[in-house]
Amino acid sequence: MPVTAPQKRLFIKTYGCQMNVYDSERMAEVLAPLGYGVTDSPEGADLVVLNTCHIREKATEKVYSELGQIRLMKQEREAAGAGMTIAVAGCVAQAEGEEIMRRQPAVDLVVGPQAYHQLPELIARAHRARGERLAADFAAEEKFDALPEKRTVSGVTAFLTVQEGCDKFCTFCVVPYTRGAEWSRPAGAILKEAQSLAEQGVREVTLLGQNVNAYRDPDGSGGLAALARALAQIPGLDRIRYTTSHPRDMDDELIAAHGELSAFMPFLHLPVQSGSNKILKAMNRGHTVEAYLALIEKIRAARPDIAISSDYIVGFPGERESDFEATLALVRQMGHASAFSFKYSRRPGTPAAALPGQVPEEVKTERLARLQALLDEQQVAFNAAQIGRTLPVLFERKGRHEGQLVGRSPYLQGVHAAAPERLIGQIAAVRIEGASKNSLSGVLVESPAGAPVLERI
Numbered sequence: 001m002p003v004t005a006p007q008k009r010l011f012i013k014t015y016g017c018q019m020n021v022y023d024s025e026r027m028a029e030v031l032a033p034l035g036y037g038v039t040d041s042p043e044g045a046d047l048v049v050l051n052t053c054h055i056r057e058k059a060t061e062k063v064y065s066e067l068g069q070i071r072l073m074k075q076e077r078e079a080a081g082a083g084m085t086i087a088v089a090g091c092v093a094q095a096e097g098e099e100i101m102r103r104q105p106a107v108d109l110v111v112g113p114q115a116y117h118q119l120p121e122l123i124a125r126a127h128r129a130r131g132e133r134l135a136a137d138f139a140a141e142e143k144f145d146a147l148p149e150k151r152t153v154s155g156v157t158a159f160l161t162v163q164e165g166c167d168k169f170c171t172f173c174v175v176p177y178t179r180g181a182e183w184s185r186p187a188g189a190i191l192k193e194a195q196s197l198a199e200q201g202v203r204e205v206t207l208l209g210q211n212v213n214a215y216r217d218p219d220g221s222g223g224l225a226a227l228a229r230a231l232a233q234i235p236g237l238d239r240i241r242y243t244t245s246h247p248r249d250m251d252d253e254l255i256a257a258h259g260e261l262s263a264f265m266p267f268l269h270l271p272v273q274s275g276s277n278k279i280l281k282a283m284n285r286g287h288t289v290e291a292y293l294a295l296i297e298k299i300r301a302a303r304p305d306i307a308i309s310s311d312y313i314v315g316f317p318g319e320r321e322s323d324f325e326a327t328l329a330l331v332r333q334m335g336h337a338s339a340f341s342f343k344y345s346r347r348p349g350t351p352a353a354a355l356p357g358q359v360p361e362e363v364k365t366e367r368l369a370r371l372q373a374l375l376d377e378q379q380v381a382f383n384a385a386q387i388g389r390t391l392p393v394l395f396e397r398k399g400r401h402e403g404q405l406v407g408r409s410p411y412l413q414g415v416h417a418a419a420p421e422r423l424i425g426q427i428a429a430v431r432i433e434g435a436s437k438n439s440l441s442g443v444l445v446e447s448p449a450g451a452p453v454l455e456r457i
């Protein structure tokens with residue numbers, strides 16, 4: 001595991017038994033990838049951990065008196081413009097819980113012996129509570145934490161960032177550390193940008209955010225459903241998509257909007273990550289497989305033709321063959337139009353990186369291949385099922401062959417058809433005649449007058 005050079009000072013005071021000595025070492029290990037190096041004095045420390053023990057009498061009172069002294073050091077540091085985070089761990093933390101923070105408000109967090117791997121999350125939350133920007137020292141790897149590039153692909157479709165950051169703290173993920181807390185753009189600014197995009201010929205917008213369905217206008221007036229309704233009023237903006245969503249933020253209003261708003265395309269990327277409740281819990285996803293399926297049922301009740309996409313991770317720490325098979329079973333039940341799948345990648349500083357039961361690389365590779373074979377099969381079947389249907393296609397650009405245009409179906413499938421160039425930027429009806437894994441082909445459905453039929457599904 002690559003370890004970043006220490007830039008922050010960590011002081012751990014260990015009370016009691018050998019077990020606590022061992023636990024203190026583990027805490028230092030979990031924190032090292034975040035840039036914390038151990039120092040031997042609380043003075044000048046960025047993070048002070050009291051790893052407590054209550055075997056001996058009056059141990060609790062001793063901890064409070066020690067905390068009183070450390071509080072003075074914290075005040076001194078704060079007066080000098082620096083910060084100090086104070087954590088209480090160990091048996092006293094377990095026994096007293098949040099009572100410690102009530103009795104000594106200088107304490108930022110309390111962590112019991114079962115939760116040491118959660119320290120990165122707890123520290124990040126404590127920093128946020130103090131209004132500090134996160135400066136966790138994660139190696140830059142854009143693969144998992146970047147929003148799609150804000151590039152206008154065709155002049156017909158565009159991305160529009162409406163939200164950034166994440167408060168969910170899935171244990172495998174760097175986003176809550178690298179991108180910080182959930183934050184939404186004011187609806188007024190978004191609508192203005194969308195208006196200008198529409199004036200430039202954009203017909204379809206994809207609203208972006210790491211947790212886009214957590215969107216809330218900062219003035220408190222509305223969520224993503226309200227934003228989509230307002231966007232749909234803009235002349236020319238005929239199609240609205242959004243990505244990426246969290247199941248926990250899929251509220252009833254947003255689900256209902258999928259049934260009511262014709263601009264909402266019948267395609268939803270709603271990552272579930274795993275089909276095993278044990279793994280979902282270890283991932284800190286905050287939902288079970290059953291809750292996810294119940295949610296999908298509700299969404300399908302509102303919009304029966306909706307196609308669902310997802311993200312899956314294989315080889316999360318502790319994933320056994322039976323957990324992985326539960327993921328395959330969930331995929332079979334879902335029947336995805338498309339989905340992304342990843343091998344679990346150990347990101348230093350995230351809680352899961354410190355979990356036992358890391359899965360060997362060759363097992364991850366083998367599971368990913370099996371999952372991808374199943375997802376490919378489903379994608380091929382979903383595409384083939386469109387043959388014979390007439391779909392509204394938003395044409396985006398010229399195709400590879402002379403006289404051909406390429407566009408998108410409501411389900412985000414690429415569609416090519418012979419069509420005149422003037423149809424770029426138009427939604428036209430295409431009867432689907434061919435399907436492959438990655439795209440569809442078809443013919444324009446023309447009205448008796450020879451004009452392409454424009455329709456909505």
Ligand code: 5AD
Nearest residue numbers: 144172173271311312342343344345
């Ligand atoms: N390892 C593997 N996959 C990850 N993702 C995020 N972090 C990791 C990681 N450490 C995946 C999740 C997420 C998608 C954007 O990337 O599936 O939904």
Ligand code: SF4
Nearest residue numbers: 166168169170173175
């Ligand atoms: Fe990362 Fe998404 Fe989980 Fe947030 S909800 S922590 S962005 S995987």
